Amino acid sequence: MEEKAVSFYWRGFKERYGLVGSKCELCSRHFFPGRVICPECRRKGKMHEHRFSGKGKVYSYTVIRTPPTGFEIYIPYVVAIVDLEEGARVVSQLVDVKPEEVSIGMPVEACFRKIREQNQSGLVLYGFKFRPLK
Amino acid sequence: MNSPRRDVAIIGVGITKYGEHWNQGLKHLITEAGVRAIKDARISGSDIELIVGGSMSSGMFVGQEHTGALFADYMGLNPKPAIRTEAACASSSVALRVGCMAIASGMHDCVAVGGAEKMTDVYGSQATTALAGAMDRDNEAYFGLTFPGVYAMMAKRHMHQYGTTREQLSLVAIKNHDNAMHNPCAQYHRKIGLEDVLKSPLVADPLRLLDCSPIADGAACIIIVPADQAKKYTDTPIYIRASAQSSDTLGLYMRKDITTISANIHAARLAFQMANMKPADIDLAEVHDCFTINEIISCEDLGFCKKGAGGKTVEEGETQIGGRIPVNTSGGLKAKGHPVGATGAGQIVELVEQLRGDAGKRQVSGAETGLAHNVGGSGSTVAIHILSRNRGRA
Structure with missing residues (x-):
């Protein structure tokens, strides 16, 4: 992955640390990441911040064996699309589980982890990952 | 959408061999x-009034942007205007569509469209990173998801919902390698078998190396003119009966159902409407097999078989040359190669050769009408063109 400046990560803290997205009060749809306008209701919609519970189920997943730059030390690692209980979906790594133990429909919950380090700047990037629901 | 004011025809095509061209840069290829x-x-060259060229990520692959000007310059076409189009792996289909709009509107009478990509001047992990730009970078790539990983999740879910098998995925790759044997510009001239696919390394479960299209260098170019003027140039113009394009969410995770590509369905409906045709009228198709699962999913979405039956359709040989609907006679992205910015234009080159009857040993006999299907990202852009020997409405 490319190296980015601090501002890029700083403005994503709420989203990546707190799993904060948005909800349209008009159609009740949830979005993660948050959107400026609701794609269904557009300007009629009313978007508000929404903090997701972090609980969900695995919708689909894969095990990455050929990683992008910066993820070499993690292989093999599981990446999944998680169905959040409020209705939105999110892409995340699954941790605290062996790849062969993951299945579609498995209940999971969000946790806070290191994502990767940037080589040149030394920035350490954090964010959510998901683990089996205890 | 309104009907075009002028119909468009193809009067010339050109393509490089796809593969690792260590002795050629982007400018040489185009x-x-x-x-x-x-x-x-x-x-x-002086007949050409406009150049529209696709390139997905020349900036990350060779550090060069502004490729519209580069293409015009190196082809010796200055001071003609040049436009770069970018829609990830659908970049050069979108170039063709922009060219069609320029002709249809009456603004230009002869346009060169095409695309090029030079992917082998960077190392594998850098190429993986560049290709990840086709997906939602902030919300997918950030967490270590790769482009093969995106299609792997589609495959996993398709297998879960429809019972598509590992063997059916392999059969797509085997068929496309068979077809490429007879295509001189294909990257691979090597037959593969079931064992080869199953023994190839896992890239992103369940996809293995031989499910994935390769990294390649290459370029393709198409000359288009108004249909009314085409017979001035050639006895066998190929008419563009439909040029359709649709968009969907950038991220795969935003979609309701990842076993289908909704932009496929939307673009196909538009294309068949424009051409006044149905899927059964198509004699052959180039379908975007960046990963084997995509040929299966897209054949379903395009209406060549029922939803969920894509795997079975391959298994029963219906998509082979000589079958009900031959798919990827060129070898497809899998075996012909996938220089991303050139791929869509390269699909058109294959259809033109087939419809002219010039495809040699891979010729689909009596082919009159072909469809090219080109996907950007996980289906965030889909461009579909229908070509025919027959002009249709006058």
């Missing part, structure tokens, strides 16, 4: 394809 297309059309 020049080679461009000169071939101009020769094939039997026109002079």
Whole structure:
């Protein structure tokens, strides 16, 4: 992955640390990441911040064996699309589980982890990952 | 959408061999394809009024942007205007569509469209990173998801919902390698078997190396003119009966159902409507097999078989040359190669050769009408063109 400046990560803290997205009060749809306008209701919609519970189920997943730059030390690692209980979906790594133990429909919950380090700047990037629901 | 004011026809095509061209840069590749297309059309470079060229990520692959100007410059076409189009792996289909709009509107009478990509001047992990730009970078790539990983999740879910098998995925790759044996510009001239696919390394479960299209260098170019003028240049113009394009969410995770590509369905409906045709009218198709699962999913979405039956359709040989609907006679992205910015234009080159009856040992006999299906990202852009020997409405 490319190296980015601090501002890029700083403005994503709420989203990546707190799993904060948005909800349209008009159609009740949830979005993660948050959107400026609701794609269904557009300007009629009313978007508000929404903090997701972090609980969900695995919708689909894969095990990455050929990683992008910066993820070499993690292989093999599981990446999944998680169905959040409020209705939105999110892409995340699954941790605290062996790849062969993951299945579609498995209940999971969000946790806070290191994502990767940037080589040149030394920035350490954090964010959510998901683990089996205890 | 309104009907085009003028119909469009193809009078010339040119393509480079796809593969690792260590002795050729981006400018050499596009020049080679461009000169071939101009020769094939039997026109002079000075007849060309506009250049529209696709490139997905020249900036990350070779550090060069502004490739519109580069293409015009190296093909010797200055001061003609040049436009770069970018829609990830659908970049050069979108170039063709922009060219069609320029002709249909009456603004230009002869346009060179195409695309090029030079992917082998960077190392594998850098190429993986560049290709990840086709997906939602902030919300997918950030967490270590790769482009093969995106299609792997589609495959996993398709297998879960429809019972698509590992063997059916392999059969797509085997068929496309068989077809590429007879295509001189294909990257691979090597037959593969079931064992080869299953023994190839896992890239992103369940996809293995031989499910994935390769990294390649290459370029393709097409010369288009108004249909009314086409017979001035050639006895066998190929008419563009439909040029359709649709968009969907950038991120795969935003979609309701990842076993289908909704932009496929939307673009196909538009294309068949424009051409006044149905899927059964198509004699052959180039379908975007960046990963084996995509040929299966997209054949379903395009209406070549029922939803969920894509795997079975391959298994029963219906998509082979000689089958009900031959798919990827060129070898597809899998075996012909996938120089991303050139791929869509390269699909058109294959259809033109087939419809002219010039495809040699891979010829689909009596082919009158072909469809090209080109996907950007996980289906965030889909461009579909229908070509025919017959002009249709006058």
